[in-house]
Amino acid sequence: MTSPVVGVLALQGDVREHLVALATADAVARAVRRPEELAEVDGIVLPGGESTTISKLAVLFGLMEPLRARVRDGLPVYGTCAGMILLADKILDPRSGQETVGGIDMIVRRNAFGRQNESFEAAVDVRGVEGDPVEGVFIRAPWVESVGARAEVLAEYDGHIVAVRQDNALATSFHPELTGDHRMHALFVEMVRARQAAGSL
Ligand code: GLN
Numbered sequence: 001m002t003s004p005v006v007g008v009l010a011l012q013g014d015v016r017e018h019l020v021a022l023a024t025a026d027a028v029a030r031a032v033r034r035p036e037e038l039a040e041v042d043g044i045v046l047p048g049g050e051s052t053t054i055s056k057l058a059v060l061f062g063l064m065e066p067l068r069a070r071v072r073d074g075l076p077v078y079g080t081c082a083g084m085i086l087l088a089d090k091i092l093d094p095r096s097g098q099e100t101v102g103g104i105d106m107i108v109r110r111n112a113f114g115r116q117n118e119s120f121e122a123a124v125d126v127r128g129v130e131g132d133p134v135e136g137v138f139i140r141a142p143w144v145e146s147v148g149a150r151a152e153v154l155a156e157y158d159g160h161i162v163a164v165r166q167d168n169a170l171a172t173s174f175h176p177e178l179t180g181d182h183r184m185h186a187l188f189v190e191m192v193r194a195r196q197a198a199g200s201l
Pocket of ligand 1: 048051052080081110140
């Protein structure tokens, strides 16, 4: 079977680490900055960074509407940290001008883990990931305040939801691309393959 082409939205944030992780998980990984590039991918990662900046740049680069349309259409998408915020149908505390792509019926709180605990690592048990817990790197991370009926909670940490899936959309509060453990990316690439297989029936 040929490898799926998985893009990383490359407007701001930690793009390169995701490209490496995706390649390790047997995808053909590509940076996406233009609508033509978005049109060619079988799945896309929305990286961490600053969600307000990414959302404004996405509008500026003409990517916001095409992203929304493709995600609505079932394009597999994986958002980490700021990317999780972009996938939320609702942000509890948006900055002015901050828009989301949407796709997961959830409400997120930005910078939720607070100032004392801005960055930390923690073992997180993620449903669907075999073996040891995933080492989650949290950097001014959001958490999910609540999810709607169609969203499935995959992980919680300290009583807060930190991983969610709804259909072909996956989101984590933490950054799995920074640890060298690529099981989250492998899980996402499996979602991309499953969609391709369903499409070719
Ligand atoms: N706090 C950032 C935001 O609100 C997210 C941080 C991150 O992606 N590491 O966008």
